């Protein structure tokens with residue numbers, strides 16, 4: 001994926017993995033941290049919403065969102081037009097989400113993934129490009145955009 005900057009967000013469950021991901025990416029891409037700022041209990045929608053809104057408005061190019069399972073973050077992120085969030089659990093699913101779905105938000109479960117494995121998934125997500133050469137994938141993403149227009153998604 002060709003990005004200069006990415007946004008990152010977590011709730012309390014994802015806080016420590018978020019900090020590890022920031023260390024991993026330091027010096028490679030610009031990172032905008034959308035919180036949270038410590039491991040005290042918070043509500044994941046608050047932190048994912050600001051990240052997803054910026055991606056939807058194209059103020060941020062792509063994002064990583066970490067919670068206990070990744071599910072809450074992906075549910076919130078996918079409410080926003082232009083956001084394609086997913087929760088890969090291994091190398092294959094991570095790669096396919098980029099190749100076929102152009103997934104621009106990587107959601108990770110800090111309680112469900114080994115953290116070293118999660119860091120490997122971050123590298124794989126960032127280094128895998130959408131397969132633009134295949135017309136059928138472009139057509140399917142266009143259909144998602146049409147669905148977004150028909151429904152009342154934000155932005």
Ligand code: RB5
Nearest residue numbers: 013067068069070071072
């Ligand atoms: C927090 O306990 C947990 O529910 C949250 O991090 C997340 O897993 C929700 O999807």
